[in-house]
Amino acid sequence: MLAAGDPGRFAGVSGTLHVTGNAKGHALAKTGIRAVEADARVRIDHLQTIGTGGSLMDQVWRQLDHPLLLRLVPRLNSKVAQARQAAGSVTTSRYDEAAMTLSLRNGTATLSEARLAMPGYRLDLSGTIRPCDDQLDLAARLLASPAETALLTGGQDLSAYLPYENGGLAIPFFIRSPLQDPQIRPDLDRLLQNAVGGATVEDLGSQLIKSLGVILNKP
8 A cells, every 4th residue: 555644755655556567687876776677567546635836737738838728729828827826736646547567677667558547638658767776767648538539639630740559649758867857748740740840949930820810701
């Protein structure tokens, strides 16, 4: 069990941890992890977190507070505003699913099939963690259900301009080092590449305005 309120690393986290796998090697100090090899499948049932800064989705909405995205999907404005109000509050978040596959080799932990699901949304992650080097490099996708996508877009089909998967928005993020202060940012180049015909965010200019005009039915 992970107990909410326990001191240390898992303070504010509760759930039932299930781990299946194998490991070999000895790690007598932090750097000794390089000598350990392991493969595991991890699942946490009834995962719940309690902490400041709002819910996980509040943190996501705050990261999407970007003028280009807000103009493309105007209904994001209310989500961002609510998330900002929640920034100083203590929030309990509950998850429908939490699971991942982990492989440890030469001090590098590789995550795959990592999934964190909550009502209306699912976060998929993959990438590497190097604790000895204080390095984190993860790719993430936030998948919205078709129903949540319809609420965000006002019922418009924006699949020609934004990435979709199974009828819902698929928002790419990257999460990078250091471990103690990871930087979580939307991958705007990937997110907006269809809206701007493959141009990077730095090259948007009039091309973006033209695309937005089509979406919003403005000249």
